[in-house]
Amino acid sequence: MLLPVGTNIKFEMLPPIDKNTVPAVCALVGCLIFSKRAEPNRRTGTTGFGFVVGSLTLTYVLGAFVSSLLNSDPILVGERFLPGTGIYDGVSAIEAAIIAVIPFYLGRKYFSSSSDSVEILRLLVIAGLIYSLLMLFEIRFSPQLHHWLYGFHPTDFQQQIRGESFRPMVFTGHGLVATLFLMTAGAASAAMAKAQYPVWSFPASSANIYLSAVLVLCRSAGAIVYGAISVALIWLASPRMQVRVAVVLVTFSLGYPILRSLNLVPTNFIVDIAQSAGDERGRSLAYRFLNEDLLLDRASQRPFFGWGRYGRNRVYDPETGKDLAVSDGKWIQTFGQFGFLGFISEFGLLSLAVYRAILAVRLCQNRRERIFLGALSLIVGLSVVDLLPNSTLRPWTWFICGALLGRGENCVAARRTISRRPLASSNAI
Numbered sequence: 001m002l003l004p005v006g007t008n009i010k011f012e013m014l015p016p017i018d019k020n021t022v023p024a025v026c027a028l029v030g031c032l033i034f035s036k037r038a039e040p041n042r043r044t045g046t047t048g049f050g051f052v053v054g055s056l057t058l059t060y061v062l063g064a065f066v067s068s069l070l071n072s073d074p075i076l077v078g079e080r081f082l083p084g085t086g087i088y089d090g091v092s093a094i095e096a097a098i099i100a101v102i103p104f105y106l107g108r109k110y111f112s113s114s115s116d117s118v119e120i121l122r123l124l125v126i127a128g129l130i131y132s133l134l135m136l137f138e139i140r141f142s143p144q145l146h147h148w149l150y151g152f153h154p155t156d157f158q159q160q161i162r163g164e165s166f167r168p169m170v171f172t173g174h175g176l177v178a179t180l181f182l183m184t185a186g187a188a189s190a191a192m193a194k195a196q197y198p199v200w201s202f203p204a205s206s207a208n209i210y211l212s213a214v215l216v217l218c219r220s221a222g223a224i225v226y227g228a229i230s231v232a233l234i235w236l237a238s239p240r241m242q243v244r245v246a247v248v249l250v251t252f253s254l255g256y257p258i259l260r261s262l263n264l265v266p267t268n269f270i271v272d273i274a275q276s277a278g279d280e281r282g283r284s285l286a287y288r289f290l291n292e293d294l295l296l297d298r299a300s301q302r303p304f305f306g307w308g309r310y311g312r313n314r315v316y317d318p319e320t321g322k323d324l325a326v327s328d329g330k331w332i333q334t335f336g337q338f339g340f341l342g343f344i345s346e347f348g349l350l351s352l353a354v355y356r357a358i359l360a361v362r363l364c365q366n367r368r369e370r371i372f373l374g375a376l377s378l379i380v381g382l383s384v385v386d387l388l389p390n391s392t393l394r395p396w397t398w399f400i401c402g403a404l405l406g407r408g409e410n411c412v413a414a415r416r417t418i419s420r421r422p423l424a425s426s427n428a429i
Contacts, residue, residue, distance in 0.1 A: 001131065001181075005146065005154035005173035013088070015096045024102040024395050031106055049356055049409060053108075056352070057101060060345035063305065064093035067338050071308035080321030085308040093309070103395045104349060104402035111399075112406025114365075117372040118197065120403055121188040125199050125207050128185020131170060132214045135178060138168035139217050146171055162219040176390050179215065179223035184379050184400075186211040187230035191375030194234060195368045221274075221281055222389065226382045230375075239364075239374030243357045246381030250351035253384045257335055257343060260296060288389060292332055294325045299336040306339035313337050330387040350384050350393075350401050353377075356408035363415045373411075376404045 008016035015021055068090035075082040111120060134145060143160045146169070147153050154173045160166050167175035189211055192204035199207050208231065215227050233242050252259075259265045267289045275282025294315045299306065307313040313336030315325040327333050335343045357377045364370040383397050 001127070002171050004150040005171065006152075007150070013091065013095075015092060015099055020395055021099050024099050027106055028102050031110055035110070049352065049405070053349070053352060053405070056345045056348045059341055060101065060349060061094055061097045063341045063345060064097050064338055065090035067305040067308050067342065068093055070305050071302075071312060075312055077316040078319050078321030080316055082310050082312050085310065085312075089309055100395075101349065101398065103399035104405075107399040107402030107404075108406035108409075109402075110406075111403040112410045114369050114372070114407070116403065117369070117376060117407055120400065121191055121372060121375065122197070122199060124185050124188035125192060125204065125211075128182055128189070128211055129199075129207060131178075131185075132182065132211060134170045135168035135182065135214060135218065138170060139166055142166045143169045143175070146173075165217075165219060167218055167220055175218070175220060176222070177392050177394065179218045179220035180226070180383070180386060180390075180392050181396075182211060182215050182218065183223045183227040183230065184383070186215055186227050187234060187375060187379050187382075190231045190234040191371055195371045197368075221277060222386065226386065230378050230382060233378060234371075234375055239361050239370035242374035243354070243361050243377045246354045246377040247358060249381035249385045250347075250354045253331070253388060254344065254347055254351060256331060256388055257296075257340065260292065261300065285389075287326075288328050291325045291327065292329065295327055295332045295336055298325075299332070299339070302339060304339045304341055306335065306337045306342060309337060328391065329389050330391040330393050333391060347384065347387070350380070350387075350397070353401050353405035353408060354380055354384075356405055356412070360408035360411035363411045369411075373404075373407060376400065376407070380404055 003019035003022065005019065008018035010016050068085040069087070072084040072086055074084045110116075138145060143153075143157065143166055149171075155169070160169060160175050167179065169175040169178045172178040172181065186208060189199065189204050189208040192199060193208050197204055212227060212231060215224060218224075229245075233245060237245075256265070271282055271286045271289065274285040295313070298313060298315050301307075311323075313333075314323055314327070316322060317324055327336065331343060331347070334346055338346075354377050357373055361370055361373050361377075364373055380401050383392070383400070386392050
């Protein structure tokens with residue numbers, strides 16, 4: 001959260017060393033070292049999800065390699081030349097995919113107990129409180145911290161202007177990422193408050209009110225809506241209902257490419273709703289849908305494994321070679337580069353924890369565990385659905401998804417272990 005955006009160190013045959021790879025690799029090294037002293041918080045036994053997780057991971061890793069092999073043809077569009085991809089690019093794609101899922105597997109293996117869920121939510125709140133101070137500074141004085149510390153603006157400064165105020169981005173690279181993280185911290189504080197767990201030496205309810213107020217000041221409509229939904233559901237709905245809402249969100253996200261291809265998403269209706277909140281928001285959303293249509297037509301030409309890297313999935317002017325489309329959503333980026341298999345494996349891994357939580361929330365031992373499981377499910381569901389309009393996938397997103405999956409598997413495995421004990425005792429007698 002403090003490293004520079006868009007800066008990396010590149011070695012031959014290795015993925016760029018940047019703010020996404022550094023925490024993933026460092027966390028892996030740390031867990032490998034300290035795991036010799038402490039066993040992972042996982043119960044023995046299978047929950048039936050292991051095969052699905054392994055299959056999706058294998059497809060996610062090897063699919064990128066196959067995509068590179070199938071896109072060896074160079075493309076010439078006007079004055080723009082796009083090289084073909086090959087074995088070198090395939091190996092690089094495999095390495096990038098492996099690094100991407102490291103936080104997921106660390107969360108699944110080492111942060112799957114009830115106490116781990118508490119610590120994850122508590123640390124999210126603490127991180128949100130600390131980061132909010134920097135965000136308040138940028139709300140007042142404009143997003144300058146990244147420029148002052150690292151010497152450049154990572155994104156277009158104009159995108160962060162909100163009337164007479166500013167949308168902060170601090171060191172996340174974009175205001176959308178910063179506000180999504182703050183929304184996550186706000187949801188975590190609501191869960192801590194409902195379970196009556198303190199944060200540091202003050203009530204979590206105070207943190208919830210404060211973080212919600214800062215989120216409103218950020219003036220990011222999407223994050224404010226997510227925050228309102230998550231906090232309201234955590235306070236007013238049961239954990240089972242929260243999991244059901246999360247299931248709806250991830251199921252819609254997984255089916256979104258098919259729904260968009262069949263024109264079953266009411267884009268005009270959605271734009272009209274956004275326009276009621278302001279003409280600028282309506283135009284922005286309409287522009288996104290227009291670009292999605294262009295990129296989706298391009299992706300449909302190679303639907304299974306995509307177009308590969310080097311911008312081959314994008315749409316260019318046939319005469320000048322000028323880039324004509326903007327790919328804001330993570331889903332269309334993945335779908336265009338690595339096809340439907342790449343999309344379903346990536347979004348499937350991110351969503352799988354929510355489906356596991358359907359059974360796990362019924363097997364939790366007490367009310368507090370159910371509250372935490374429901375809150376984590378909501379956080380994952382909202383994070384996944386946000387990948388449709390935005391590209392906000394970060395290592396901490398992978399980590400929370402993995403931790404939720406590990407917690408769900410742990411609950412199911414624990415109940416199965418208990419149910420087998422009477423049978424084993426009767427057989428012994």
